[in-house]
Amino acid sequence: MIRKKTFVFIGLLLFSPIILANKINPQCYDYLTELVKSSNFPFKEIPKKTCDLLIKADDHNTILAHINYDKQVLNIFSDTNKMAINGIIKYDTKHQQLYNISADIDPNHPVALSFNKEYAELFENCRKGIDTQNANNCTEINNKSLLNQTVFFPKKELKISQAGRTYFYSAPDENCKINNNLFIIKNDNIQVSGEFKGFYNVIYKKRNGGSVTGWIIKNNVTLPQENLQTTLFNKYEGDIFVSNKTAIKSINKSCTTKNIYNRTTEQAEQDAQRCVLSQITFPYDQFLNLDNGYQNEQDLEPNKKIYIWQSNNFNIYIKETKKSLSEGNDYIEITLFTEKNNGIIDQLIIYKEQYDINAFFVKHQYYFIDPSLTLSILEVSTLEEGTLVDSWRNYKINNEGKIILVESMTCDDTINGKKTCSSKHFTIPS
Incomplete structure (x- = not known):
């Protein structure tokens, strides 16, 4: 869980549609939330540990906030009249004074509240940090890193393996640690959405329903044991038909x-159903239509x-x-890479699709990869x-990430005018 010296959770900051007068790192408001929780504010209907702050105004010297407790209706589009408001506070940042103004x-007589001064110092230090050159640099580094990170979809469920504290960073740079009071510990579970230069972009879900997003050092994380053998992303495994040599x-x-020009529509449909390629159900056409609105947000994108x-x-x-798309002549190519420590070990083109409408020519290369890493x-x-086989190949990806050819079948029509297929077997190097 999140640890911050003497407290074990961070309040979830929720912004109202009101524009704040000063730019501030949203993380700083977490300290203000903890400050309010430590105070003697008269929490009524709910335990104070479940409250959240809705910042209504911040002119740097004075902050006004609602204390809310119905998380289901709190979002930036909510009608504030429908929010479950427990009370209203005002915080004087210059004199570090907290008031109840419910x-x-x-x-005319706001009630002064007592609170843990430690949170006031943490809040103030965080706010001061926003104006430093280092923080500006970290913001720039983070923005560039988000564009260039390796994205994991679906997100990887990982576990902290490093003993001690694993700190959060605002950017994948050792100079961008948020502070010494925001960290997770060994065996905490996280979701990893991306990777960049030795850092993971992670989401940590807190027990009270909120979450913390940031970067952590990659070496502090390990793959769960159940994921060591196989974490095949089934969405892109291809079609199992391709592995069936008998069907091929x-x-x-x-x-x-024989009668392609004299067929009725019904006969054409019957020919299509008779062709064993009709058994392929994997949507390979998603690769060809990437630029035409086919993909969802997390589908394969160029580069x-x-x-x-x-x-x-x-x-x-x-x-x-x-990829080359032109009227009547389209080409798409997808390559599989094996890598270690961001270095490429081996690569192989696994999918190709080529259309030449003018020449009435279509060429496809299909693939299938199974959990044993047979390709x-x-x-x-x-x-x-009609459609004829050019070649069929079977590969094995070994323990070092090398792609080894195991068996092949090639079909050639230059010998007798008909496609004649011959097979070869190869020995996998030990």
């Missing part, structure tokens, strides 16, 4: 037709790494490496007479 208090051998027979395997030995990701590749060409 509706039942005489506005039946393509040339089942996917051709974006998508990790489909995480292990202590190496990682595997896929990435769009070539199958199928290449087919579609001409006027």
Whole structure:
């Protein structure tokens, strides 16, 4: 859990639509929340540990805030009249004085409150830090890092492995530690959404329902034991049909037709169903339509790494490496990479799609990768007479991340005018 000296949680800051007069790191308001919780404010309907502050105004010298407790309705679009308000406080930052100015208090006689002065110092130090050159540099570093980080989707559920304190940073830089009072400890669970230069971009969910987002040093985190063997990202595993060598051998027979120009619509549909390639259900077309509104927010994007395997030995990701879209002639290429410590170990083109409408020519390369890291590749060409196999290959990704060819089948029509297929087997190096 989050530790801050003598307290164990951070209040969740919720902003109102009112524009604050001064820019401030939202993290600083967490200290103000703890300051209010430590005070003798007369919390009524609820335990004070569950309250949150809604900042209504901040002119740097005076802060006005509502004490709210119904988290379900509190958001920046909420109608403040519908919020569950426990009371209103005013904080004089210059003199470090806290007042109760709730509706039942005489506005001419606000009630002074006592509180733990430690939080006042933490709050003030945090506010002062906003104007330093280092903080500005950290903001710039963070903005650039968010654009260039390696994104994990879905987010990785990891666990802190380092004994002692793991501190939060506002940017992936050792000079950008937020403070010495914001940290998590060994065995705390986190969600990792990205990685950049030795840091993880993480989300820590607090027990009281809030969350903390920031960067932590990557070496303080370990993959959970259950994820060491396989963390295959099924969304991009491809279609299992590609691994079926028997089905592959039946393509040339089942996917051709002699009467392509004289078929009725019904006959064309019957030919399509007869072709064993109709068994492929994986949406490979998502790769071709990346720029046409197909993808969701976290789908593969141009030049974006998508990790489909995480292990202590190496990682595997896929990435769009070539794309050309023009009227009647489209080409897309997806490559699989193995890497360790951000260095590429091996790579292989796993998916290709090429259309030449004018020449009535279509070429596809399909893939499938299973949890044992066996990788199958199928290449087919579609001409006027139908679809025929060009090649089929089976690879194994070994423990060092090398992509090793195990078996291949190539089909050639230059010998007798018909595609003749021959297979070869290879020995995996020990």
